[in-house]
Amino acid sequence: MRQHDRRWWRDSKVIPGETAAAQHHLLVADVVLREKVSRMERKGRSRIRWGNLKGTNITMFKDKVISTTTIHLVGDANRIWEDMAASITQVAKETLGSTTGRTNGNKESWWWNEDVQSKIKDKQRSLRDLLRCTNEGEHWRLREKYKNARREAKKAVTEAKKHSV
Structure with a gap:
């Protein structure tokens, strides 16, 4: 097993005399595995x-x-x-106190108006341009453009959420 998986081992023993090959011996180990909790189960708690x-x-x-x-x-x-x-x-x-386990608000984007959708698309477009850029001087200009687009998109989403509730 890998080093980081050894925390699951509880007991192990090499059985002498039992060889599968010249350099290998039979290993018997007790391994305790935990069931992984899904993200949705974790959110609901x-x-x-x-x-x-x-x-x-x-x-x-x-x-x-x-x-x-x-x-x-x-x-x-x-x-x-x-x-x-x-x-x-x-x-x-x-x-x-404790949380209710429910998530806050509606996180779906289908209710966004056209203004919010256009600002999100502008942000995505400017990020795509920034990631594709190889010129150093152009990179800084595109980075500022992306920052402004991100800021505008965030403001538009906040306003839309405020008016939808």
Whole structure:
């Protein structure tokens, strides 16, 4: 396995005496694979707003965690860890809040008016010209043109979103 894939290995053993070729031996390994979470599943989950952990929320969070968590050092270490993590998560949701898991607004472009569409096309055209340019002097002029087109397109999209809501 590749070096970065070794984190999935749990246990491995080379079986001596079993050779497939002169320089190779049979390797038996326990590999734990995680199922990859798709982008849509990740978007639909509600998440804790850890960014709110500042100012007075820090002391409130700390006090609640200390008061609600009781450490029982009896039993399995995994069970102790799970209990502690569950209580911290619960306190974080109460103190910091959580997202709904839904995405904001309509991100489709079919509702854009002709002005926005023309400015987006101008931006794309100027980017294409910039990327194709090989002359150094011309490159800087096209770069400024692209920056202005990008700025205008962004303003037009913002205005269109403001008026559509």
